[in-house]
Amino acid sequence: MPDPVQSSFRALADPTRREIIAILSKEQQTIAQLTGHFDMTRAAVKKHLTVLSDGGLITMEQQGRECINRLSPGGMKPVLDWLSYFDQFWNTRLENLKEAIERNDT
Amino acid sequence: MPDPVQSSFRALADPTRREIIAILSKEQQTIAQLTGHFDMTRAAVKKHLTVLSDGGLITMEQQGRECINRLSPGGMKPVLDWLSYFDQFWNTRLENLKEAIERNDT
DNA sequence: TTGACAGGATACCAAAAGGTATCACATAAA
DNA sequence: TTTATGTGATACCTTTTGGTATCCTGTCAA
Numbered sequence: 001m002p003d004p005v006q007s008s009f010r011a012l013a014d015p016t017r018r019e020i021i022a023i024l025s026k027e028q029q030t031i032a033q034l035t036g037h038f039d040m041t042r043a044a045v046k047k048h049l050t051v052l053s054d055g056g057l058i059t060m061e062q063q064g065r066e067c068i069n070r071l072s073p074g075g076m077k078p079v080l081d082w083l084s085y086f087d088q089f090w091n092t093r094l095e096n097l098k099e100a101i102e103r104n105d106t
Numbered sequence: 107m108p109d110p111v112q113s114s115f116r117a118l119a120d121p122t123r124r125e126i127i128a129i130l131s132k133e134q135q136t137i138a139q140l141t142g143h144f145d146m147t148r149a150a151v152k153k154h155l156t157v158l159s160d161g162g163l164i165t166m167e168q169q170g171r172e173c174i175n176r177l178s179p180g181g182m183k184p185v186l187d188w189l190s191y192f193d194q195f196w197n198t199r200l201e202n203l204k205e206a207i208e209r210n211d212t
Numbered sequence: 213t214t215g216a217c218a219g220g221a222t223a224c225c226a227a228a229a230g231g232t233a234t235c236a237c238a239t240a241a242a
Numbered sequence: 243t244t245t246a247t248g249t250g251a252t253a254c255c256t257t258t259t260g261g262t263a264t265c266c267t268g269t270c271a272a
Contacts, residue, residue, distance in 0.1 A: 006121055013119035014230085015112055018188070025192055032248060042249075044231050051229095065239040065248050076189070082124070083182070083189075086131050137216060147217075149272080150261050157259095171218050171269040213272100215263075220267075229258070 004078040011055030070081045110184040117161030134176045
Protein backbone atom coordinates (compact mmCIF):
# COMPACT_ATOMS: atom_id res chain seq x y z
CA MET A 1 0.00 0.00 0.00
CA PRO A 2 2.03 2.94 -1.26
CA ASP A 3 -0.34 5.76 -0.25
CA PRO A 4 0.69 6.97 3.22
CA VAL A 5 -2.71 8.54 3.89
CA GLN A 6 -4.53 5.36 3.05
CA SER A 7 -2.17 3.06 4.96
CA SER A 8 -2.30 5.31 8.04
CA PHE A 9 -6.07 5.60 8.12
CA ARG A 10 -6.40 1.91 7.46
CA ALA A 11 -4.12 1.14 10.37
CA LEU A 12 -6.24 3.28 12.68
CA ALA A 13 -9.53 1.72 11.59
CA ASP A 14 -9.29 -1.32 13.86
CA PRO A 15 -9.97 -1.12 17.62
CA THR A 16 -7.29 -3.69 18.45
CA ARG A 17 -4.70 -1.65 16.59
CA ARG A 18 -5.76 1.55 18.35
CA GLU A 19 -5.41 -0.23 21.66
CA ILE A 20 -1.95 -1.45 20.66
CA ILE A 21 -1.07 2.18 20.00
CA ALA A 22 -2.37 3.13 23.42
CA ILE A 23 -0.25 0.43 25.06
CA LEU A 24 2.89 1.32 23.12
CA SER A 25 2.42 4.96 24.06
CA LYS A 26 3.18 3.95 27.64
CA GLU A 27 6.09 1.61 26.95
CA GLN A 28 7.67 -0.45 24.21
CA GLN A 29 6.62 -4.08 24.07
CA THR A 30 7.64 -7.34 22.41
CA ILE A 31 5.07 -9.27 20.43
CA ALA A 32 4.68 -11.80 23.23
CA GLN A 33 4.13 -9.03 25.77
CA LEU A 34 1.53 -7.34 23.62
CA THR A 35 -0.28 -10.63 23.10
CA GLY A 36 -0.77 -10.82 26.86
CA HIS A 37 -3.08 -7.81 26.63
CA PHE A 38 -5.46 -9.44 24.17
CA ASP A 39 -7.56 -12.55 23.79
CA MET A 40 -6.02 -13.70 20.53
CA THR A 41 -2.98 -15.54 19.23
CA ARG A 42 0.46 -14.09 18.66
CA ALA A 43 -0.01 -14.56 14.93
CA ALA A 44 -3.06 -12.28 14.98
CA VAL A 45 -1.25 -9.64 17.03
CA LYS A 46 1.70 -9.83 14.70
CA LYS A 47 -0.58 -9.20 11.72
CA HIS A 48 -1.90 -6.07 13.41
CA LEU A 49 1.66 -4.94 14.10
CA THR A 50 2.51 -5.40 10.42
CA VAL A 51 -0.42 -3.21 9.43
CA LEU A 52 0.64 -0.59 11.97
CA SER A 53 4.18 -0.74 10.65
CA ASP A 54 2.99 -0.40 7.05
CA GLY A 55 1.06 2.67 8.17
CA GLY A 56 4.22 4.12 9.67
CA LEU A 57 2.68 4.30 13.12
CA ILE A 58 5.16 1.96 14.80
CA THR A 59 8.64 0.60 14.29
CA MET A 60 9.58 -3.05 14.76
CA GLU A 61 13.18 -3.65 15.81
CA GLN A 62 14.65 -7.12 15.90
CA GLN A 63 16.72 -7.57 19.06
CA GLY A 64 18.11 -11.04 19.46
CA ARG A 65 15.15 -13.37 19.22
CA GLU A 66 12.76 -10.68 20.37
CA CYS A 67 10.92 -8.05 18.34
CA ILE A 68 10.66 -4.68 20.06
CA ASN A 69 7.68 -2.59 18.98
CA ARG A 70 7.69 1.16 19.53
CA LEU A 71 5.44 4.05 18.62
CA SER A 72 6.74 6.02 15.66
CA PRO A 73 6.64 9.74 16.46
CA GLY A 74 6.17 11.03 12.93
CA GLY A 75 3.76 8.35 11.89
CA MET A 76 0.62 10.35 12.35
CA LYS A 77 1.74 13.07 10.00
CA PRO A 78 -0.29 11.98 6.94
CA VAL A 79 -3.42 11.68 9.06
CA LEU A 80 -3.01 15.08 10.66
CA ASP A 81 -2.18 16.62 7.31
CA TRP A 82 -5.39 15.29 5.83
CA LEU A 83 -7.45 16.35 8.81
CA SER A 84 -6.03 19.83 8.94
CA TYR A 85 -7.17 20.35 5.37
CA PHE A 86 -10.74 20.49 6.68
CA ASP A 87 -10.18 22.72 9.66
CA GLN A 88 -12.90 25.12 8.65
CA PHE A 89 -15.49 22.42 9.38
CA TRP A 90 -14.06 20.63 12.32
CA ASN A 91 -12.19 23.36 14.12
CA THR A 92 -14.60 23.10 17.02
CA ARG A 93 -12.43 20.44 18.51
CA LEU A 94 -9.15 21.94 17.47
CA GLU A 95 -9.45 24.27 20.43
CA ASN A 96 -8.37 21.42 22.67
CA LEU A 97 -5.44 20.55 20.49
CA LYS A 98 -4.40 24.16 20.65
CA GLU A 99 -4.31 24.02 24.42
CA ALA A 100 -2.28 20.84 24.29
CA ILE A 101 0.19 22.44 21.95
CA GLU A 102 0.61 25.49 24.10
CA ARG A 103 1.21 23.30 27.09
CA ASN A 104 3.98 21.55 25.20
CA ASP A 105 5.60 24.46 23.39
CA THR A 106 6.73 27.08 25.87
CA MET B 107 -21.97 0.29 15.49
CA PRO B 108 -22.50 2.13 18.76
CA ASP B 109 -18.90 3.22 19.36
CA PRO B 110 -18.44 6.71 17.91
CA VAL B 111 -14.66 6.38 17.75
CA GLN B 112 -14.87 3.13 15.84
CA SER B 113 -17.58 4.29 13.43
CA SER B 114 -15.73 7.54 12.72
CA PHE B 115 -12.37 5.90 12.06
CA ARG B 116 -14.03 3.23 9.99
CA ALA B 117 -15.75 5.87 7.88
CA LEU B 118 -12.40 7.56 7.22
CA ALA B 119 -10.63 4.35 6.26
CA ASP B 120 -11.86 4.29 2.65
CA PRO B 121 -10.37 6.58 -0.03
CA THR B 122 -13.73 7.04 -1.79
CA ARG B 123 -15.31 8.20 1.45
CA ARG B 124 -12.47 10.61 2.13
CA GLU B 125 -12.93 12.04 -1.34
CA ILE B 126 -16.65 12.40 -0.71
CA ILE B 127 -15.77 14.40 2.38
CA ALA B 128 -13.46 16.58 0.31
CA ILE B 129 -16.23 17.22 -2.22
CA LEU B 130 -18.84 17.95 0.42
CA SER B 131 -16.47 20.38 2.09
CA LYS B 132 -16.86 22.61 -0.95
CA GLU B 133 -20.62 22.28 -1.42
CA GLN B 134 -23.53 20.05 -0.53
CA GLN B 135 -24.48 17.43 -3.09
CA THR B 136 -27.28 15.03 -3.88
CA ILE B 137 -26.50 11.36 -4.31
CA ALA B 138 -26.80 11.64 -8.08
CA GLN B 139 -24.44 14.64 -8.15
CA LEU B 140 -21.87 12.82 -6.03
CA THR B 141 -22.10 9.77 -8.25
CA GLY B 142 -20.97 11.94 -11.14
CA HIS B 143 -17.58 12.33 -9.46
CA PHE B 144 -16.90 8.60 -9.31
CA ASP B 145 -16.76 5.58 -11.56
CA MET B 146 -19.32 3.53 -9.68
CA THR B 147 -23.06 3.14 -9.33
CA ARG B 148 -25.39 5.27 -7.22
CA ALA B 149 -26.00 2.26 -5.00
CA ALA B 150 -22.30 2.05 -4.16
CA VAL B 151 -22.07 5.77 -3.46
CA LYS B 152 -25.14 5.54 -1.29
CA LYS B 153 -23.54 2.78 0.76
CA HIS B 154 -20.54 5.01 1.37
CA LEU B 155 -22.83 7.83 2.39
CA THR B 156 -24.55 5.54 4.87
CA VAL B 157 -21.20 4.64 6.43
CA LEU B 158 -20.27 8.33 6.60
CA SER B 159 -23.61 9.11 8.20
CA ASP B 160 -23.19 6.29 10.73
CA GLY B 161 -19.83 7.80 11.58
CA GLY B 162 -21.47 11.17 12.17
CA LEU B 163 -19.34 12.82 9.51
CA ILE B 164 -22.22 13.87 7.24
CA THR B 165 -25.96 14.49 7.44
CA MET B 166 -28.43 13.25 4.85
CA GLU B 167 -31.54 15.39 4.48
CA GLN B 168 -34.50 14.25 2.42
CA GLN B 169 -35.77 17.12 0.30
CA GLY B 170 -38.58 16.16 -2.00
CA ARG B 171 -37.32 13.31 -4.08
CA GLU B 172 -33.70 14.31 -3.57
CA CYS B 173 -31.27 13.51 -0.76
CA ILE B 174 -29.03 16.41 0.23
CA ASN B 175 -25.70 15.38 1.76
CA ARG B 176 -23.75 17.83 3.89
CA LEU B 177 -20.63 17.71 6.00
CA SER B 178 -21.40 17.47 9.71
CA PRO B 179 -19.34 20.07 11.60
CA GLY B 180 -19.01 18.18 14.88
CA GLY B 181 -18.52 14.80 13.30
CA MET B 182 -14.78 14.66 13.64
CA LYS B 183 -14.87 15.17 17.39
CA PRO B 184 -14.35 11.51 18.40
CA VAL B 185 -11.41 11.23 16.02
CA LEU B 186 -9.73 14.40 17.23
CA ASP B 187 -10.39 13.41 20.83
CA TRP B 188 -8.65 10.12 20.31
CA LEU B 189 -5.75 11.67 18.45
CA SER B 190 -5.20 14.41 20.98
CA TYR B 191 -4.73 11.75 23.63
CA PHE B 192 -1.37 10.97 22.06
CA ASP B 193 -0.12 14.48 21.55
CA GLN B 194 3.16 13.78 23.28
CA PHE B 195 4.15 11.47 20.45
CA TRP B 196 2.70 13.15 17.41
CA ASN B 197 2.86 16.80 18.31
CA THR B 198 5.43 17.35 15.59
CA ARG B 199 2.65 17.89 13.15
CA LEU B 200 0.37 19.74 15.53
CA GLU B 201 2.40 22.84 14.77
CA ASN B 202 0.57 23.12 11.48
CA LEU B 203 -2.80 22.70 13.09
CA LYS B 204 -1.89 25.46 15.48
CA GLU B 205 -1.23 27.79 12.60
CA ALA B 206 -4.52 26.85 10.97
CA ILE B 207 -6.36 27.54 14.19
CA GLU B 208 -4.77 30.91 14.65
CA ARG B 209 -5.73 31.80 11.11
CA ASN B 210 -9.34 30.97 11.88
CA ASP B 211 -9.65 32.30 15.40
CA THR B 212 -8.47 35.87 15.25
C1' DT C 213 -52.03 11.01 -16.51
C1' DT C 214 -47.97 9.48 -18.00
C1' DG C 215 -43.44 9.30 -18.03
C1' DA C 216 -38.85 10.34 -16.53
C1' DC C 217 -35.94 11.02 -12.68
C1' DA C 218 -33.96 10.42 -7.66
C1' DG C 219 -33.71 7.21 -4.28
C1' DG C 220 -34.72 2.96 -1.14
C1' DA C 221 -34.10 -2.08 -0.67
C1' DT C 222 -32.68 -6.45 -1.55
C1' DA C 223 -29.98 -10.21 -3.25
C1' DC C 224 -25.82 -11.48 -4.82
C1' DC C 225 -20.60 -11.68 -5.78
C1' DA C 226 -15.47 -11.25 -5.35
C1' DA C 227 -11.97 -9.64 -2.64
C1' DA C 228 -10.07 -8.13 1.62
C1' DA C 229 -9.77 -8.48 6.59
C1' DG C 230 -9.41 -10.66 11.10
C1' DG C 231 -8.39 -14.81 13.06
C1' DT C 232 -6.51 -19.80 13.97
C1' DA C 233 -3.47 -23.73 13.42
C1' DT C 234 0.74 -25.50 12.19
C1' DC C 235 5.52 -25.91 11.03
C1' DA C 236 10.11 -24.20 10.74
C1' DC C 237 13.99 -21.61 12.69
C1' DA C 238 16.98 -18.97 15.56
C1' DT C 239 18.31 -17.85 20.23
C1' DA C 240 18.47 -17.83 25.21
C1' DA C 241 18.71 -20.75 29.19
C1' DA C 242 19.37 -25.02 31.88
C1' DT D 243 23.93 -30.04 24.40
C1' DT D 244 19.28 -30.17 25.24
C1' DT D 245 15.24 -27.66 25.88
C1' DA D 246 12.18 -24.05 26.01
C1' DT D 247 11.04 -19.53 24.20
C1' DG D 248 10.05 -15.84 20.67
C1' DT D 249 9.24 -15.21 16.26
C1' DG D 250 8.47 -15.85 10.97
C1' DA D 251 5.79 -17.93 7.39
C1' DT D 252 2.28 -20.37 5.35
C1' DA D 253 -2.16 -22.32 4.63
C1' DC D 254 -6.74 -22.14 5.69
C1' DC D 255 -11.37 -20.47 7.40
C1' DT D 256 -15.15 -17.09 8.29
C1' DT D 257 -16.93 -12.55 8.22
C1' DT D 258 -16.91 -8.02 6.50
C1' DT D 259 -16.52 -4.91 2.81
C1' DG D 260 -16.89 -2.65 -1.65
C1' DG D 261 -19.34 -3.21 -5.58
C1' DT D 262 -23.14 -4.54 -9.11
C1' DA D 263 -27.72 -5.69 -10.77
C1' DT D 264 -32.45 -5.61 -10.14
C1' DC D 265 -36.81 -4.15 -8.69
C1' DC D 266 -39.80 -1.13 -6.28
C1' DT D 267 -41.50 3.43 -4.53
C1' DG D 268 -42.11 8.25 -4.55
C1' DT D 269 -41.96 12.79 -6.85
C1' DC D 270 -41.58 16.31 -10.33
C1' DA D 271 -42.78 17.82 -14.95
C1' DA D 272 -45.21 17.67 -19.59
